Amino acid sequence: MADAFENIFGQPRVRDFLRASVRGGHVSQAYLFCGPAGSNKTAAAYALAQAYLCPKGAKGPRGGLCGACDACSRIARRKHPDVRYYAPEGAGGYLVEQIREIVSDVSYAPIQAKSKVYILDRVDMLGTAAANAFLKTLEEPPANVMIVLLGRTRESVLPTIVSRCQVVPFRHIPATEAAGIIRQNTGASIETARIAIEACSGSITRACEFLKSNDSLAFRRGVVDAMSRLATADDWDIIELAAGLVRAAKAPLDDVRAALEAELSENADFLAKSAIRQIEARNKRQITAKTSQALHQVFS
Ligand SMILES: [Zn+2]
Numbered sequence: 001m002a003d004a005f006e007n008i009f010g011q012p013r014v015r016d017f018l019r020a021s022v023r024g025g026h027v028s029q030a031y032l033f034c035g036p037a038g039s040n041k042t043a044a045a046y047a048l049a050q051a052y053l054c055p056k057g058a059k060g061p062r063g064g065l066c067g068a069c070d071a072c073s074r075i076a077r078r079k080h081p082d083v084r085y086y087a088p089e090g091a092g093g094y095l096v097e098q099i100r101e102i103v104s105d106v107s108y109a110p111i112q113a114k115s116k117v118y119i120l121d122r123v124d125m126l127g128t129a130a131a132n133a134f135l136k137t138l139e140e141p142p143a144n145v146m147i148v149l150l151g152r153t154r155e156s157v158l159p160t161i162v163s164r165c166q167v168v169p170f171r172h173i174p175a176t177e178a179a180g181i182i183r184q185n186t187g188a189s190i191e192t193a194r195i196a197i198e199a200c201s202g203s204i205t206r207a208c209e210f211l212k213s214n215d216s217l218a219f220r221r222g223v224v225d226a227m228s229r230l231a232t233a234d235d236w237d238i239i240e241l242a243a244g245l246v247r248a249a250k251a252p253l254d255d256v257r258a259a260l261e262a263e264l265s266e267n268a269d270f271l272a273k274s275a276i277r278q279i280e281a282r283n284k285r286q287i288t289a290k291t292s293q294a295l296h297q298v299f300s
Pocket residue numbers: 054055056066067068069070071072073
């Protein structure tokens with residue numbers, strides 16, 4: 001049956017495990033999802049967040065597995081104010097300051113739902129100092145908070161973190177299987193699906209988004225076209241090609257910026273001034289990350 005967990009592609013065991021935990025009412029408050037890039041950990045974390053925050057709850061007719069109400073749809077679009085996603089913001093990993101910000105945020109009441117979910121990506125990049133700032137929160141989160149950590153391998157995550165979490169292993173999804181999953185979800189050819197995975201560093205979820213984004217595809221075509229014309233182009237042609245690419249590259253980023261600003265103003269009423277400043281700083285860092293992601297996707 002179609003529920004929130006149906007979108008955890010290529011991980012039937014994880015899907016069954018999380019579904020059974022939610023239905024049986026024994027969800028943990030701290031999870032560590034371990035698996036290589038492209039094994040759908042992020043999608044699984046958002047699916048779990050849906051099951052946890054959905055107002056129909058575990059006592060609902062479908063065991064809390066709605067996936068269709070307003071809260072579920074906001075979470076799926078990654079726009080729910082009570083589901084927070086973090087990635088390392090320092091060059092070498094998580095900053096201690098960033099972890100302190102998360103720890104203090106955990107103690108605030110939820111904005112729309114009854115509970116909150118914190119998703120921390122790449123906790124293999126959580127150094128000792130940052131981890132120490134986080135241990136107490138991880139060990140005893142407030143009753144209405146769930147923390148989902150994502151890491152590459154169990155061994156790459158500090159033992160003090162691992163021991164405080166329910167560990168869920170994710171399998172490596174072979175390339176041919178991944179391409180099949182993408183074809184199923186976007187209708188793209190296997191060849192195009194392969195290129196998209198390559199461009200998105202192995203992430204199935206991002207490859208699907210990439211193939212559904214007309215801006216990204218148009219820009220990529222522009223780059224390929226420019227490359228093929230370089231051999232016969234004179235200096236003036238090259239300047240024009242470059243200027244065209246810069247304009248095209250900005251378009252999707254403007255969309256990202258507009259979406260972040262809209263989201264901020266939508267939630268501004270609920271937030272204190274200091275929280276808004278923190279979100280603005282985080283948005284700036286997100287735009288920088290999106291810029292490098294877009295460049296990577298286009299030139300790979
Ligand atoms: Zn729901």
